[in-house]
Amino acid sequence: MDKSTGKVIGITGNMVTVKFDGNIAMNEVGFILVGDQKLKSEVIRINGDTAEMQVFEMTQGVSVGDTVAFSKEMLSVTLGPGLLGQVYDGLQNPLPELAEQCGFFLQRGVYLNALDGEKKWDFTPTVKKGDTLRLADSLGTVPEGIFEHQIMVPFTMPEDEYQVISIAKKGSYTIHDEIAVVKNSKGREYKLTMIFEWPVKRPVKLYAERLKPVDPMVTKVRLIDTLLPVARGGTYCIPGPFGAGKTVLQQITSRHAEVDIVIIAACGERAGEVVETLIEFPELTDPKTGKSLMERTIIICNTSSMPVAAREASVYTAVSLAEYYRQMGLHVLLLADSTSRWAQAMREMSGRLEEIPGEEAFPAYLESVIASFYERAGLVQLHNGKLGSVTIGGTVSPAGGNFEEPVTQATLKVVGAFHGLSRERSDARKYPAIHPLESWSKYEGVIDKKKVTYVTDILFRGEEVNQMMKVVGEEGTSLEDYVIYLKSDFVDYAYLQQNSFDPVDGAVSIERQQYVFDQLFRVTVGEFTLDDKDEARQYFNQLRQLFLDWNGVSWDSDSFKDIEKSIQDKIEEKWNSSDPHAKSFSGK
Amino acid sequence: MRKVYTKIESISGSVITVRAEGIKNGDLAVVTSAHGTSLANVIRLKHDLVSLQVFAGARGISTGDEVRFLGKPMQVSFSDNLLGRIFDGSGKPRDNGPVLEENMIDIGGPSVNPAMRIIPTNMIRTGIPMIDVFNSLVESQKLPIFSVSGEPYNQLLARIALQAEVDLIILGGIGLKYDDYLYFKETLEEGGAMSRTIFFVHTASDPTVEGLLVPDISLAVAEQFALAGKKVLVLLTDMTNFADAMKEIAITMEQVPSNRGYPGDLYSQLASRYEKAVDFKDAGSITVLAATTMPGDDVTHPIPDNTGYITEGQYYLKNGRIEPFGSLSRLKQQVNDKSRDDHRALMDGMIKLYASFNESQEKKSMGFRMSEWDKKLLTYGELFESKMMDLSVNIPLEQALDLGWEILSTCLEPDETGLRSELVKKYWPKEA
Known part of the structure; x- marks a missing residue:
């Protein structure tokens, strides 16, 4: 079938209207020929013989009558070995290579291959002639950094059973070399290489079963792992006003999260922050593997000044890469910062299409688009029995810091955990600034739920007392209430707050969290002999100081044991009894 | 033809x-x-x-x-002949000098490849303690001054421009009051900085749309100088007028407005300007300081709100002072560990004490009893406000840090400051 062509008949911002002949498909990619440049665009509406296309580049210099060449293909990413460690823009152009070719600026109309075509990979076949394969079944493996990269039957082939006719011998090949020939049930033969293209807006569903996410994804942030856990294969969102620490929290998670692969989608945010990751990651070592963190990371970076339409594409590019690695039985974490910018990109296009606007001019389909994006996360059992997962964590930048706005609300409907950042906490330099009472999680954590609920209850009551004290003053508060307030303050400082710049406190293992939490729990259930408020304040200040010091020493050191002893002595010093309501589950 | x-x-x-x-x-x-x-x-x-x-x-x-x-x-001429010249919003001379038509460059060019940026490491010293000590300005930072109309934000910009150690200053005025334009001109002339300054000034009496070009022209010129290895400081005042001009055009074009009449692409439009701030690998840099007046002192208004999400912090100007709480420099961590070993600790310590002072003051106004500690804090707060926060204070960073210790020592005991003992030992002023 011939590829269609068309002519530009209208231009508004980054949207062009095209009159075409032949057939074109929705979301098909076309190139506008401007002088000697080709501008990548995507069909977003078809009406009779005209189509609206969003252009992934600036449209300056485009004129009516320019030719458009359609490609017959949807917007796709290249999947194959060599993705890890790469830095791509939203359309999967490798940025360092682009810099080599074009210098300081992102020249429009320059598209490079996503993967190195020269590099040789050591291929080890895992199938033999005559074997029958399904889509996404492995043909063999190549080592990619710390992983065994599975070379799979391309997901894009028609659903069928394929018989292996020939398979390459063990040896080194480039991604373009033929490594297998397979035949479908009707006898048609397919030549396979190590790479294939996948349309980004289509979810990969080549698994046996999708399971309920249960195992926690450890982030090593106490507040998250203990109070607001995230499960492998789950979804969570971090809304917060500017300056509350969304990006810092994501950066910390990208370093410490216990997953196999991290994909960072910097979508419409500052270039400076991406640069930090770009420059620092190769120097940091992953404690699990001892290799550079970059070896398990892919960065998709479409910063705020890069063209808007590519920003919309970038989250899909990122999630497609995540799904690809999930098919190999790996656990992938996708961090999208920020989904609001992606939603705004949709809003801009919707406005140009003159669609009837919904709330705050976001398109009416905002909710369903957000939902279908987060639904691409999940824990799955593959056909070979292995488990793989994609966890999605997205930040939201609500206008004016107000969580009532459409993007936050649409996101809250579909995610499994909500980590809301609060302006008050960040102003008070309490980091991470996740509000412990307003946020929630539907996932199971690693710490006994009853105990966590008890502590949350203390936090809640402490907050009530604090509010009351603002009206009646310290004088008008009973000692009993005052102690509850002190306990909540103690939990906040000694456990919830965490210094991410500290080498020890920055990342806390699950074992340590459980251990420290047990001590902390003893303090919260304790009823102490305290005579007046001054004594109470002093006592809790001392406890707090001990815990802060404790958080600063490494897990297996002697000082850890010493401080633990001091804490126990301190608790015994004023110990009276433990809260009878807590006896049933405290075990002490 | x-x-x-x-x-x-x-x-x-x-x-x-x-x-x-x-x-x-x-x-x-x-x-x-x-x-x-x-x-x-x-x-x-x-x-x-x-x-x-x-x-x-x-x-x-x-x-x-x-x-x-x-x-x-749209193009603008780029050469050293621009230095010391004054142009209007569309690049025509405002100073009776010759029209420049050599070496024309496009404005609003493509964005910088993130792979060609570097992590900034140089502090720009301004002589203002609230900036140098508490929220250091860093080369290549993009930072707006959030302020209510009527605050001396233009005076502040002019002062920073004069004192900052940069090679080149570009002033982009958007809807600038004529008086303020003259103020900038006089201040820079008096300070002897005119020969390294370029003005692109659109005044309040000029047609609104012309102001839309000012940021692009200023930044395009800045970019060329930065590529030639210069450290450029771009001042844009006032970006609220820029956003309002955009709103005007969007509504004329019958675009669907998103929030309070502003176009849906407000964020992208502002970002494509602010993101021009850059530290080039092996070349110069662009630092962008902008004024954003907040309509009705409302930081959730679409303009300051979108700006805050784009920029690397903000200086919050209120009652003639840079407020320590609303203000933030996201890049200060890159530089304030290299200045002096007490910088970070003093910065955090003094702000925490100032926060406690605010609480005590609140308690006082509610009529609660004042403890000894509260009284100490009240003295501290007053000293802090008059000696540090006052905008007329103009001292180098090191002197400002010494001043900090002096303030602490006049009203507090060392163990009340929450600062590490080794620092106290090193810097606590000795009794005379």
């Missing part, structure tokens, strides 16, 4: 449409009317219908006026 069109199909706000062929998006045209000529640029094409925004406004333009397309986008 460029064709001349003499039939204007429609005029609405400052947007006109003509029927013409072979026109490119973004191209420039000259509109000649009985009241003079103005530049205009193409903002929408639909079949042969071309929409142009007229920089001088459409007032007085008749349907029979002449539109001549120049076949090129």
Whole structure:
């Protein structure tokens, strides 16, 4: 079938209207020929013989009558070995290579291959002639950094059973070399290489079963792992006003999260922050593997000044890469910062299409688009029995810091955990600034739920007392209430707050969290002999100081044991009894 | 040969449409009317219908006026001859000097490849303790001054410009009051900085649309100088006028407004300007300081809100002082560990104490009893406000840090400061 062509008949911002002949498909990619440049665009509406296309580049210099060449293909990413460690823009152009070719600026109309075509990979076949394969079944493996990269039957082939006719011998090949020939049930033969293209807006569903996410994804942030856990294969969102620490929290998670692969989608945010990751990651070592963190990371970076339409594409590019690695039985974490910018990109296009606007001019389909994006996360059992997962964590930048706005609300409907950042906490330099009472999680954590609920209850009551004290003053508060307030303050400082710049406190293992939490729990259930408020304040200040010091020493050191002893002595010093309501589950 | 069109199909706000062929998006045209000529640029094409925004406004333009397309986008001359010159919003001289037409460069060019940026490491010293000590300004930072109208934000900008150690200053004025324009000019002349300054000034009395070009022109010129290895400081005042001009055009073009009438692409538009701030690998840098007046002191208004999400912090100017709580420099961590070993600790310590002072003050105003500690804090707060926060204070960073210790020592005991003992031992002023 011939590829269609068309002519530009209208231009508004980054949207062009095209009159075409032949057939074109929705979301098909076309190139506008401007002088000697080709501008990548995507069909977003078809009406009779005209189509609206969003252009992934600036449209300056485009004129009516320019030719458009359609490609017959949807917007796709290249999947194959060599993705890890790469830095791509939203359309999967490798940025360092682009810099080599074009210098300081992102020249429009320059598209490079996503993967190195020269590099040789050591291929080890895992199938033999005559074997029958399904889509996404492995043909063999190549080592990619710390992983065994599975070379799979391309997901894009028609659903069928394929018989292996020939398979390459063990040896080194480039991604373009033929490594297998397979035949479908009707006898048609397919030549396979190590790479294939996948349309980004289509979810990969080549698994046996999708399971309920249960195992926690450890982030090593106490507040998250203990109070607001995230499960492998789950979804969570971090809304917060500017300056509350969304990006810092994501950066910390990208370093410490216990997953196999991290994909960072910097979508419409500052270039400076991406640069930090770009420059620092190769120097940091992953404690699990001892290799550079970059070896398990892919960065998709479409910063705020890069063209808007590519920003919309970038989250899909990122999630497609995540799904690809999930098919190999790996656990992938996708961090999208920020989904609001992606939603705004949709809003801009919707406005140009003159669609009837919904709330705050976001398109009416905002909710369903957000939902279908987060639904691409999940824990799955593959056909070979292995488990793989994609966890999605997205930040939201609500206008004016107000969580009532459409993007936050649409996101809250579909995610499994909500980590809301609060302006008050960040102003008070309490980091991470996740509000412990307003946020929630539907996932199971690693710490006994009853105990966590008890502590949350203390936090809640402490907050009530604090509010009351603002009206009646310290004088008008009973000692009993005052102690509850002190306990909540103690939990906040000694456990919830965490210094991410500290080498020890920055990342806390699950074992340590459980251990420290047990001590902390003893303090919260304790009823102490305290005579007046001054004594109470002093006592809790001392406890707090001990815990802060404790958080600063490494897990297996002697000082850890010493401080633990001091804490126990301190608790015994004023110990009276433990809260009878807590006896049933405290075990002490 | 460029064709001349003499039939204007429609005029609405400052947007006109003509029927013409072979026109490119973004191209420039000259509109000649009985009241003079103005530049205009193409903002929408639909079949042969071309929409142009007229920089001088459409007032007085008749349907029979002449539109001549120049076949090129907006450009500005770039050379060392720009130094010391003053231009208006569309790049025409305002100072009776010659028109510059050599080495024309496009404005609003593509964005910088993130792979070619580096992590900034140089502090820009301003002599203002609230900036140097508490929220250090860093080379290549983009930072707005959030302020209520009536606050001395232009004075602050002028002062920073004069004292900052940069090679080049570019002032982009958008809807700048004429008095403020003269103030900038006089201050920079008196300070002897005029020879390394370029003005692109659109004043409040000029047509609104012309102001839209100022950030792009200023930043395009800045970019060229930075590529030539210069450290450039760009001042943009006031970006609220820029956003309002954008709103005006968007509404004339019948675009669906998103929030309080502002176009849906406000974030992207502002970002594409602010993101020009850059530290180039092996070349110069651009630092952008902008003024953003907050309508009604409302930080959740779309303009400051979107700006805050884009920029690397903000200085919050209120009651003639830079507020320590609303203000933030996201890049300060990159530089304040290299200045002096007490910098970070003193910065955090003094702010925490100032926060406690605010609480004590609140308690006092509610009529609660004042403890000894509260009284100490009240003295501390007053000293802090008069000696540190006052904008007239002008001392180098090291002196400001010493001043900090002095303030602490006059009203507090060492163990009340929450600072590490080794620092106290090193810096606590000895009794005279």
